[in-house]
Amino acid sequence: xxxxxxxxxxxxxxxxxxxxxxxxxxxxxxxxxxxxxxxxxxxxxx
Amino acid sequence: xxxxxxxxxxxxxxxxxxxxxxxxxxxxxxxxxxxxxxxxxxxxxxxxxxxxxxxxxxxxxxxxxxxxxxxxxxxxxxxxxxxxxxxxxxxxxxxxxxxxxxxxxxxxxxxxxxxxxxxxxxxxxxxxxxxxxxxxxxxxxxxxxxxxxxxxxxxxxxxxxxxxxxxxxxxxxxxxxxxxxxxxxxxxxxxxxxxxxxxxxxxxxxxxxxxxxxxxxxxxxxxxxxxxxxxxxxxxxxxxxxxxxxxxxxxxxxxxxxxxxxxxxxxxxxxxxxxxxxxxxxxxxxxxxxxxxxxxxxxxxxxxxxxxxxxxxxxxxxxxxxxxxxxxxxxxxxxxxxxxxxxxxxxxxxxxxxxxxxxxxxxxxxxxxxxxxxxxxxxxxxxxxxxxxxxxxxxxxxxxxxxxxxxxxxxxxxxxxxxxxxxxxxxxxxxxxxxxxxxxxxxxxxxxxxxxxxxxxxxxxxxxxxxxxxxxxxxxxxxxxxxxxxxx
Numbered sequence: 001x002x003x004x005x006x007x008x009x010x011x012x013x014x015x016x017x018x019x020x021x022x023x024x025x026x027x028x029x030x031x032x033x034x035x036x037x038x039x040x041x042x043x044x045x046x
Numbered sequence: 047x048x049x050x051x052x053x054x055x056x057x058x059x060x061x062x063x064x065x066x067x068x069x070x071x072x073x074x075x076x077x078x079x080x081x082x083x084x085x086x087x088x089x090x091x092x093x094x095x096x097x098x099x100x101x102x103x104x105x106x107x108x109x110x111x112x113x114x115x116x117x118x119x120x121x122x123x124x125x126x127x128x129x130x131x132x133x134x135x136x137x138x139x140x141x142x143x144x145x146x147x148x149x150x151x152x153x154x155x156x157x158x159x160x161x162x163x164x165x166x167x168x169x170x171x172x173x174x175x176x177x178x179x180x181x182x183x184x185x186x187x188x189x190x191x192x193x194x195x196x197x198x199x200x201x202x203x204x205x206x207x208x209x210x211x212x213x214x215x216x217x218x219x220x221x222x223x224x225x226x227x228x229x230x231x232x233x234x235x236x237x238x239x240x241x242x243x244x245x246x247x248x249x250x251x252x253x254x255x256x257x258x259x260x261x262x263x264x265x266x267x268x269x270x271x272x273x274x275x276x277x278x279x280x281x282x283x284x285x286x287x288x289x290x291x292x293x294x295x296x297x298x299x300x301x302x303x304x305x306x307x308x309x310x311x312x313x314x315x316x317x318x319x320x321x322x323x324x325x326x327x328x329x330x331x332x333x334x335x336x337x338x339x340x341x342x343x344x345x346x347x348x349x350x351x352x353x354x355x356x357x358x359x360x361x362x363x364x365x366x367x368x369x370x371x372x373x374x375x376x377x378x379x380x381x382x383x384x385x386x387x388x389x390x391x392x393x394x395x396x397x398x399x400x401x402x403x404x405x406x407x408x409x410x411x412x413x414x415x416x417x418x419x420x421x422x423x424x425x426x427x428x429x430x431x432x433x434x435x436x437x438x439x440x441x442x443x444x445x446x447x448x449x450x451x452x453x454x455x456x457x458x459x460x461x462x463x464x465x466x467x468x469x470x471x472x473x474x475x476x477x478x479x480x481x482x483x484x485x486x487x488x489x490x491x492x493x494x495x496x497x498x499x500x501x502x503x504x505x506x507x508x509x510x511x512x513x514x515x516x517x518x519x520x521x522x523x524x525x526x527x528x529x530x531x532x533x534x
Contacts, residue, residue: 019416
């Protein structure tokens, strides 16, 4: 690494174009029934 | 020296979050979600970049590094002047790189989502997920149960097939064009009413063909009644199964006893091992709760991992202050440390070739949900509803039994439109504490039920939970940085 290294990340702004289809899993249906965790859900509209 | 801000703010919103963890300097560009790993100097330049001009920044860096004696690589006094020139050139090079990245939208990006989310909030309201309270009864007497041993402030009851059928019909009718529909069999303990679970799955499979839908059934169980037939059924029909257990025997048995006070660990553990193996270590979670009684909960995750489980979720208890097992504010530093220990353990374990996935450290940086999903809340009260055994609708399982949150029933659908609108308007910009939080794209504004129970409003936040959530995001990012580093 010279000075800075960027991890392979999806730019959230790009997801505005075709986001919001709502087909992904509801967060509480996975394994958290007492908090809200969305960062780990999978997109179903890639 | 100009202001050295570790939290770089633009207007009212935080645009950069910097932190150090496990030897990594990590910079999260909040609004693009881009994650950067930097050396020490770049880390410091980024902390100054947005609050002063280039000359001021260079001067500040020189002063800062003189003070910090960070120029120790250039020890010979005769070379000091040359050293300063080299150092200055290097800072300028970093400055130019950061400027370029800013132009490209990888650093200091603006928050442009508020009006987008408001517009998104005007979408048609559909229901796509139900939490079916198949049984308001339980064969365990867990001490922290928000369902009060399954009864949810009410009477013991089992959902009838008729009520369950109406719930599935209501879901299909209310789901608009959504294809994937989710139904969680929940309780109490749903296996106390297993025949109805089986019958409803059969009904759902029949209906999905007629209506071009896909049901994803899930089951949340305490494991007491699991047997080979149920495991076989679950493996065929359940897209996920959540197996409740708190970790080590003594920890589990203290909080998850039978009504006669005896522990449940010895009965459920062998069954859970069988379930995990029979599902090829996929599409399940062993899920536990940690409390003030086991603040060393990383040991519980380790215990579950060493028992062979690969999919693990352990969450902090949510309980009123008066409960002896509630997490207290003074517990937070120790819990943060536990998350650090856990993150390092996960890295070591994976290096040894033993997979472990901790639910709250999962992050899919290159994929993951769209920004609309990330900012618009969990969907409770709108897309996601809970159904009681007698068919009443609530915003989610945690509101069941709270009279003020009754939304309707499976015969008439949602009748409390006002309440639905209140939930629909929930997003991170509706919560003052969330607007300016770096974690807003990972928790979606947090849990409405926790906010209500903690502060009396679904538009509030559960501050203790927020602190832990932020730490979990940092640990998750550190894991990504470390694994990226070792793969190169």
